[in-house]
Amino acid sequence: MNKLITKLLIVAIVLVSPLKFFGQEEGNKPVAAFSDYAYVSGDLGLGFLKGDNSGLKLGLNGHLGIGYQFDNILGIKANLGFGGLNGEYANHEIHKSNYFDGNINLTVNLTDIILGYNPDRKFSLVPHIGIGQVRYRVKLNDANGQQIHESGYSKRDGREVIATIPMGVELNYIINPSWRVHLDFTANYADGDRLDGVASGEHNDWFSTLNLGASYRLGSEANIFKRDHEYCNYWYLMADGGASFVFGDNKYSFGNVRGNMNIGAGYNFHNFYRIYVKAGYGIYTGEFENVFTLDYADYYEANINIAADLVGFIFGHNEARRFGVYAHIGLGQMQYRARATYANGKKAAVGYHHDASYNTKGRGLLDRKVALTVPMGLELNYIVNEKFDIYADATTFKVDSDVLDAYASGLNKDWRTTVNFGLRYKFANSCARAAEEAEEAERNNCVTPEELKQAIKEALEEYEANKPEETEAANTEVATQIIEKHTIYHTNHANIVFPVNESEKLNTQTNIDAINRASNEVQEGFEVERIIVEGYASPEGSKEVNDRLAEERAKAAADLVQSELHTHLDDDHITIHSNGADWDGLVEAILGSDLNNKEDIANEIKNSSNREQTLNNLLAKYPQIKPLLPQLRRANVTITTVKD
Numbered sequence: 001m002n003k004l005i006t007k008l009l010i011v012a013i014v015l016v017s018p019l020k021f022f023g024q025e026e027g028n029k030p031v032a033a034f035s036d037y038a039y040v041s042g043d044l045g046l047g048f049l050k051g052d053n054s055g056l057k058l059g060l061n062g063h064l065g066i067g068y069q070f071d072n073i074l075g076i077k078a079n080l081g082f083g084g085l086n087g088e089y090a091n092h093e094i095h096k097s098n099y100f101d102g103n104i105n106l107t108v109n110l111t112d113i114i115l116g117y118n119p120d121r122k123f124s125l126v127p128h129i130g131i132g133q134v135r136y137r138v139k140l141n142d143a144n145g146q147q148i149h150e151s152g153y154s155k156r157d158g159r160e161v162i163a164t165i166p167m168g169v170e171l172n173y174i175i176n177p178s179w180r181v182h183l184d185f186t187a188n189y190a191d192g193d194r195l196d197g198v199a200s201g202e203h204n205d206w207f208s209t210l211n212l213g214a215s216y217r218l219g220s221e222a223n224i225f226k227r228d229h230e231y232c233n234y235w236y237l238m239a240d241g242g243a244s245f246v247f248g249d250n251k252y253s254f255g256n257v258r259g260n261m262n263i264g265a266g267y268n269f270h271n272f273y274r275i276y277v278k279a280g281y282g283i284y285t286g287e288f289e290n291v292f293t294l295d296y297a298d299y300y301e302a303n304i305n306i307a308a309d310l311v312g313f314i315f316g317h318n319e320a321r322r323f324g325v326y327a328h329i330g331l332g333q334m335q336y337r338a339r340a341t342y343a344n345g346k347k348a349a350v351g352y353h354h355d356a357s358y359n360t361k362g363r364g365l366l367d368r369k370v371a372l373t374v375p376m377g378l379e380l381n382y383i384v385n386e387k388f389d390i391y392a393d394a395t396t397f398k399v400d401s402d403v404l405d406a407y408a409s410g411l412n413k414d415w416r417t418t419v420n421f422g423l424r425y426k427f428a429n430s431c432a433r434a435a436e437e438a439e440e441a442e443r444n445n446c447v448t449p450e451e452l453k454q455a456i457k458e459a460l461e462e463y464e465a466n467k468p469e470e471t472e473a474a475n476t477e478v479a480t481q482i483i484e485k486h487t488i489y490h491t492n493h494a495n496i497v498f499p500v501n502e503s504e505k506l507n508t509q510t511n512i513d514a515i516n517r518a519s520n521e522v523q524e525g526f527e528v529e530r531i532i533v534e535g536y537a538s539p540e541g542s543k544e545v546n547d548r549l550a551e552e553r554a555k556a557a558a559d560l561v562q563s564e565l566h567t568h569l570d571d572d573h574i575t576i577h578s579n580g581a582d583w584d585g586l587v588e589a590i591l592g593s594d595l596n597n598k599e600d601i602a603n604e605i606k607n608s609s610n611r612e613q614t615l616n617n618l619l620a621k622y623p624q625i626k627p628l629l630p631q632l633r634r635a636n637v638t639i640t641t642v643k644d
Contacts, residue, residue, distance in 0.1 A: 041065040041077070043184060043213025049087045049094075051196035051205035057086035057094075061209050067107070072117055074273055074308060075107040077128070085138070085207060089198050092148065096139040097197075099207075100159075101188070103132025103166050106329060108306055113269055117621060119600075126170040129329055129374075134190060134207075135159040140197040149197045162192040165374050165398065167331060181214045189372070189400065191413065203400055204413060236276075238264045240393060240422025244282040246297075248405035248414035256294075258283040260418050262301075268426075272312040274326070277304045282418070286405055292348075294405050295339045299416075300365070301397075303332025303375050326379040334373045334399060334416075335364035340406035348406050360403070371401035373416075381424075389424040496557045496635045515564050518639040526641035528567045531574045533558045538632040539581035540615050549633075551578035557635035565639070582632040583611060589628040601625075 047061040061083025069075040085097040111124040137152025137159050152159040168186030175181065187208045195205040244260035259282065266276025279302040287293040307328035311321070337351030350360045351369035362369035377395030384390060397416040404414040522528065535554025537546035554576045562568055587602045595601060601618060608614040619625055 036068065036070055038066065038068050038218045039215045040218065041067065041079075041182075041213055041215035043182070043211035045184075045209055045211030045213075047083045047085065047207060047209045049085045049196055049205070049207050051087065051089075051193070051198070051207075057088070059084035059086045059097075061211070063211070063213070065215075067215070070313075071270070072112050073109050073270055074306075075109075076104065077107060078102070078104045079132075083209070085136075085195065087196055089196060092140050092142060092198065094138060094140060094196060097137065099134050099136035101132055101134040101164065103130045103164060103188075105130030105166060106306070107170070108275075113275070119604075122174050124172045124174075126172060127168070128170065128186075129167045129331065130165070132164045132166055132188070133161060134164050134188070134195075135161050136195060138195070138197040151194060151197060160192075160194070162190055162195075164191065165189040167374075178217045179214065180217075181212070184211050184213060185209070186211075189374075191398075234268050234426050236266050236268065236389075236424050236426045238262075238266065238276065238278075238422055238424045240391070240420040242418060242420030244284050244416070244418050246284045246286055246294075246404050246414060246416050248286070248402070248407070256284075256286045258285055260420070262420070262422075272309045274307050275305070276307070278302070284404075284416070288405075288407065290343050292340045292342045292405075292407050294407075295341055297336060297338035297404070297406070299334050299336035300368070301332060301334045301373065303330045303373060305330030305375060307379065309381075322383045324381040324383075326381060328375070328377055328379060328395075330375045332373040332375055332397075334371050334397070334401075335362070335368040336371070336401075336404060337362075337368050338404065338406040350403050350406050369401065369403065371399050371404075373400070374398040387426055389426065391422050391424060393420050393422060394418070395420075496553075496560070496637060515561060515637075515639075518561075518641055519564055521641045521643075522565055522567070524643075526643045528565055528569065528639065529573065529642040530638075530640040531558065531561060531569060532577075532638040532640075533561070533575070534577045534579055534636045536579050536582040536585065536632055536634050536636070538629040539583050539586055539611065540619060540629065541581070542612065543580065546581040547578065550580050553633075553635045554578050557637055561637055561639065585632050586615075586628065589631065590625065593624070593628060595622065595624055 042062070042064050044060070044062040047059045048056055049059075061081055063079045063081035065077050065079040067075055067077030080100075080102045082100055083098065085094060085099065087094050105128040107126050107128040109124055109126050111121070111126075115121075135152075135158075138150075139147055139153065140149035142148050166186050166188045168184060170182050170184040172180050172182045185208070187206055190205045190207065193199045193204050195207060239262065241259065241261040243257045245257050260280055261282070262278045262280030264276050264278035266274050268274040279300070281298070281300055283296070283298040285294045285297060305328045307326040309324045309326050311323065311325050315321075335351075337349070339347065339349045339352070341347055351362045351364070351367060353361075353366040360369070361367040364370040375395050375397050377393060379391050379393040381389055381391045395418050397418075399414050399416055402408045402413050404416065518528070533554045535550040535552070535557065537549040537553070539546065541549070558574060558576050562574075583605065587605060590598050590602045590605075601622065604618065605611055605614060
């Protein structure tokens with residue numbers, strides 16, 4: 001046996017090719033990665049009223065809730081609760097008051113947005129905002145204990161009902177994957193001024209809760225979800241402008257539409273989510289027939305918002321999709337001023353620096369009136385290219401003031417609405433560029449089976465032209481088994497590597513040495529005794545796709561080897577296995593890498609009940625795993641030759 005052949009008998013070369021995701025995505029980029037779950041919760045604590053009352057008198061309250069966590073950033077929860085309210089106002093005192101409330105909230109993990117996901121982190125800070133309803137009743141007594149007011153106790157009319165906007169923050173401590181405790185503070189803005197039984201002042205009432213609670217995760221899987229760091233993380237600038245109008249006591253007409261403009265900046269921290277701040281200026285006008293005319297009004301506005309892509313939620317992420325519909329909600333402040341002329345000819349002004357008839361100053365810039373706002377809206381987004389988006393946005397602002405139109409009337413506060421068109425500039429998305437470069441590199445690194453056959457032929461011709469002298473078997477590294485005196489078995493191992501999502505094309509760096517050796521042995525009088533082929537796929541795709549790819553790769557490799565060896569074995573002498581995703585190979589590759597926390601990463605994969613999802617999460621968190629995947633897209637071939 002010549003020395004070159006024998007040395008090559010135990011060599012299997014596995015080369016790494018650029019990564020391209022498959023199976024689980026439509027644009028060959030990572031899809032949104034999360035591990036969703038539902039949970040139930042309960043809490044108890046103290047409540048306090050901020051209306052026309054003075055001082056602080058505490059009441060008790062409690063809630064039961066259910067929630068759903070979409071990923072480590074965004075969730076939704078609903079609460080039902082009961083509580084009591086206490087307080088006093090001048091010579092009045094709340095004698096008896098209680099309420100039922102229900103709400104639904106959007107939750108955002110602020111800790112993970114700022115610091116990134118950390119599986120060992122026990123604490124998290126989670127702001128939330130929502131919408132709800134409170135059904136209340138209240139009795140007021142005077143200083144002598146005599147009842148002077150009653151609301152919501154009538155059997156005929158029942159409890160008073162008003163809308164609420166709960167806003168708060170929750171501090172979570174994770175005990176274990178199933179249980180966590182939390183401390184929650186929530187301020188509830190009430191769309192009414194009679195929670196305390198007294199209608200007075202410019203602003204609506206508030207009631208707040210400070211509660212201690214616990215939540216239990218439904219299901220048995222550990223909380224191991226992670227945020228997609230690598231796909232769509234980018235900063236952007238934005239500018240928009242359009243129409244502005246107010247819904248207060250004024251009667252709306254298109255003739256009362258005025259303009260506004262805004263600038264802002266944001267961060268896209270997930271395929272589906274973004275957070276942004278905006279600041280702007282606008283003007284508005286309006287009239288109420290036979291009552292007043294709003295002569296002039298303008299405002300400054302600043303707010304912070306969180307937005308979610310509804311199209312992505314419903315239909316899944318698609319890199320080729322150019323349209324998105326984003327729902328957004330936020331919290332802001334408006335500083336405004338307004339002048340009006342009443343039907344009797346008198347002038348009124350709010351928020352002006354100079355003195356005037358009926359002028360009511362505020363505490364903002366140049367005595368402008370200041371009011372809390374809750375912006376809510378929809379944005380239609382179109383991706384022009386990697387750098388620019390254009391969008392159309394409709395936003396309505398719930399304003400904690402009844403004098404936007406310089407006229408106080410009714411039980412409800414005023415609203416403001418904008419309809420704008422804008423442009424968004426996105427800073428460089430290095431992740432997306434890297435993925436495109438990797439995809440192009442892998443396309444250029446593919447060959448057909450015919451091209452591989454030609455390479456094998458040329459290698460054999462080169463070998464025959466430079467055939468070395470024979471050496472003693474004792475000086476070789478042959479994996480040889482002597483069964484009988486004149487019977488010799490050789491085992492040759494080939495490793496055929498495939499590009500991502502391919503079973504027909506082969507990687508240019510496929511190990512052809514074993515096929516070369518076996519072919520040469522056949523020419524020297526050996527017969528092909530057995531061929532064993534095992535097909536694999538890299539695990540980041542879906543199970544269905546991976547099973548199909550592994551099977552197709554095994555069959556393609558078997559056909560290629562038999563063709564090159566000029567033989568065709570029956571079913572008794574050729575074995576084809578489809579092994580699907582190579583999870584064991586991935587774990588071994590991770591443990592053999594220089595990754596930090598590689599043992600934890602490997603254990604996370606081995607212990608997960610949803611390994612596909614877990615791997616997607618890990619790929620987003622640790623892009624160093626990506627170069628380990630191409631070697632798993634393969635077919636292992638064992639060729640046994642025999643010579644008597």
